[in-house]
Amino acid sequence: MASWHQRLLPIAACIAVITATPAMAQAETKPAAPAVSPLSKDINTSLDKLQKPTAQRARDAADEKIRLQKVTQDANAFAGMLASELALLQGNTAGSLGAYVVMFERSGRPELAERAMQIAINAGAYNEAQLVLERWRKVEPVPTQLQKQMAWELDASRGNIGTALNDFPAVLTLANEAQARRVFLLLSQLSLAGPQVAQQGYEHVMDATKQYPNMSEAAVVEAMYAALSGHDKQAVKALNRLASLDADIRPTTQLAIGLLAQKSPQVINQFFSQADANKLSDMWRELQIDTLVRTEQYDKAFQLIQNELSKNPTPELQLQAGILAMKKKDYRDAEVFLSKVYQGGDTPQRNRAATLLAVVAFGQDQAEKGAQWAAKINDADFLFDKSVILATAAAERKDWVEMRKHLDVLQTSKPNGNSLYDQAQAQRLELLWIYNQQDPMVVYREYSKKIDEQMASGTPDVKLLAELYAQRGLLLADKLKRPEDALKDLQKQLILRPNDANAMNSLGYTLLAQESSREQGFALLEQAYKLAPDAPHINDSLGWAYYLKGQPEKALAYLKFAYDKMPDPEVAAHLVDTYMALGQERKAREFAKKGLELDSSHAVLLETLTRHNLQPKHSAAAVKAQPDAAGVQP
Template identity: 30%
Template sequence: MPMRPLRLRVLAAAVAAQTVLWGGSAGAQPAAAASPPRPTESPAPPVLNSALDAPLFYQLLVAEFELRAGGAGTAYELLLDAARKTRDERLFQRATDIALQARAGEQALAAAQAWRIAAPASLDALRYLAQIHVGLNRPADALDPLRTLIERTPAAERAAAISLLPRYFARASDLPKVIAVIDQVLQPYTKEEATRVAALVALARMRLHNREADQALALAREAQRTDPGAEGPALVAIELLGSQPQADQLLATYFQAKPRSHALRLGYVRELVNQQRYPAAIAQLEQALALEPALATGWLSLGALRLELKEPAAAEAALRRYVELGAQAPASDDPALTVTPEGQTQAYLMLAQAAESQGRMQQAEQWLLRIDDPAAALSVQSRRASLLAKQGRLDEGIALIRRLPDEPPDAARAKLLAEAHLLRDQRQWSRAYDVLGQAAARFPEDVDLLYEQAMMAEKTDRIDRMEQLLRRIIEIQPDHYHAYNALGYTLADRNLRLDEARQLIEKALSLAPDEPFIVDSLGWVKYRLGRRDEALAHLQRAYQARPDTEIAAHLGEVLWVMGQRDEARRVWREGQERDASNEVLRETLRRFKVDL
């Protein structure tokens, strides 16, 4: 790009310098040029004369040039000198920011201290001082500015100011010391009605940052006892769900007080889905939709969850309601009440899948015809390919996928993966393995492709190759818990190297605590090791979190061999209702000669 003439660059820098000092815009006209007000107009605001004289203007101009040329040190000194001369807070802030951006902590501290002296009433100066002290790992020195900051904040704004404190110090290097300082600052405010909840929630969040889940939960509970309908304690509870099961009760209390708080309930649902607690997520969605039937995102999420749990009829009902809302509902400022084009595309794809799983192929194609989104081309063609495959036209389905363009660059990978999934779903495991081998050769470090290939190696009884691929994944990505779990489960399922299998599964569970399929694997290996009581506890926990057909097969088997045969039949029957074609369940029933 050609450089602008020097005259224009000087003018631009001059405008920037004036904007820093005055807070004005480049298009503002001098006061002398303004037209006198007409009788019908409001009086013009009073003219505020700037402290900017010619030498100071030049000083600011040079500072900006130095900064752009990489001379942050010189720019800092010039701006700090100008700030001291004018006592202008914007110049103090500018000098402090330059030092912070240059990672010059002591210089930033000096500027913030000068700022506080020049403007003793400035809350921003106090906030900067506290953060800089903590950044320099001197949290004790932050006590005075923090205390003064909260004291001087207007009473009407104090609770909001307290709520922001955890955000400022979340990345402190010595969190325990910072927490001790904030405890001292906020203790008086935990006793005042107007600030009690905000102070307790801020203290809870600091414990969360320091991974003190028990203390965070206790503080959130205390805050909720003060105000059951306060949002802060409920938000803390959502963050605690993964480590503190008791957090659910705190959320139940909040929703009793504020049942129509659908935004927070949807956040709760998202976290439940992240933990694969699908039945609990569905229960929350159904409560939200009973109170707010126009909650569009709720219907879409409910449809997706029902489909995941292999309940296509229930999924279809929810997704149809979402589509109907798109045709009926007026525009809303609330995203949760809005049917978006992207959401409609997702709904049509899932409706096609639901219809297909119920054998209604023509209806599935009708849903696909409604999609007019180029970005969804691969998803649409993959679903059409599945329809063809189920009609005995697998090769035609593969051709549909292959005809799609290879651009953008990740399209080729996505096409290969879609083809492999189509073959897998049709139990063409050897062909799927070969396609994934081609994909892995083109993308050798892609752990997703390697994992899919490993699963197809297991299906074709190439256990050595499967283990080789999974260990390669662990080498590339040591925290890939699916790889540990898959290897451990496969060994356990074949009664091979059971102690090693248990260790692999426990490693997976340490990386993904409470993940239902890993808990199922742990229960299965304990069963293989003859530890039936432990196995039963793990499998019941997994099934409660995720009532999957394969987990049902495992749980039913353990119940059966422990003599609880009526309960085993009930669990197997539930699994069969969800997916009668599941091979693990069918093999289990054949082995025990059970006819449901």
């Protein structure tokens, strides 16, 4: 694309020629002309103008008019482009794209069509990009290199693999550096379509990247196609080149390494095991730790962090160590590292540490400590996380007034690059508040309204829609006693979340209620347990499934694990049923008491105690005051 300053170069050249003319004239050896006075010069010039033919003067005027029109068009185009780019920066993609299309329609300038297509492609608006391309082809029926380049980018972005892999060498031939970088980035995206794509494009990619030995994007493409097509040695070689070219690690490099860690962990592990740690930059050593964490090699990652900390105990490394300790569920070490970050880090690091420490404290049921850490979060960038944490803690206490206060803050703040939580978490909390605060039918209508709004939008938020179906399904099952309708909603949730343990658990647990669907529910719960074996609510569901199958011995281990991790009156009720089935009435009484201490009005618990003739003899306060008698009738 010709830039504005390039279009000014011919003017500069003309000025150079004009200023050179007197010197050239002085160098000539012709006889000197008679001197002419300035006044005579002006008169002669005026006479020449008068003597010019009328047609010539008309042509000069027309040329001048065209020149002025061109200057005006350039000024208008520049102003329009500036306004469109500002709109794009403000998130108004549709407005920016529309403005570029209008400017192209008026001027026919190819650089405007190029920018319009780039905006559309980046936004995933491929139909709009195709329309721009078709209009461009009408203006330039013989495709230029720029037009071919953008047509290829559209094919590659759409996933037209055959065309993209066959045509990219020709596109690269005449591409400038910026265009070549875009080509390689799009080729990287194509490689993720599957190993067959990497195998199909491997030879072409290897030939193409040889022409760009000093371009990090080319090294990324080479590493990905080699790794995903089984050429591990070539992939490691490309990664070594990438480490030397991109010591600071661009976002594209970080993304590529992360993807390779998921799809070809053996290549990444081989690269880091062979690399000389002393020659790797600090950023690459940190990336090595991050890769080990991604592949759940926590012990190796922790060892590397300890080595790095012994050389350079920076707050950033201490922060990584604290996060890793949290992943290992070593909360004591996590507190040690994160407390050091809070004491010695900069403002963002201190706020990140305080946020994580609040999460650790609340996760260990240390509410007061968690609140103290949350109160220390004072950076606006972390306000969203702070509100999520405090709203969640209030929900666990069933303090709905306090929860509402923090939810109101969430409505005026948004997550950012520093956030632990996303908007989906805020939406889940909002739905939870609605669920617990209003009449069941009012809640049902509210959920149904939100579902209808999502479906009518044409582009529903899949996460939110799944959550709405999940919440409405639980409402139908628990409060409205409409199990068949509940199953429909929970099945829709599972379709939207096909590999989600929580979705499997919700549907599986509901299926247990009917004997005809109990085996189907049990199968789903087994799948959920395989995906999340440490989740207490899933352990509770699977334990209850074993109880209903007549296997209380197997049920007991899952239910005890669930209660230890998540003391809950419904889990206590399940343990009462299980211990009674095993003939251990004393243990049943013990969990009856624990359940009542948690919630003396819990419907499931009270129904269970009534069924076993273990109703509370006194109030909840009296139950707590009689530890020996357990507070229940014999």
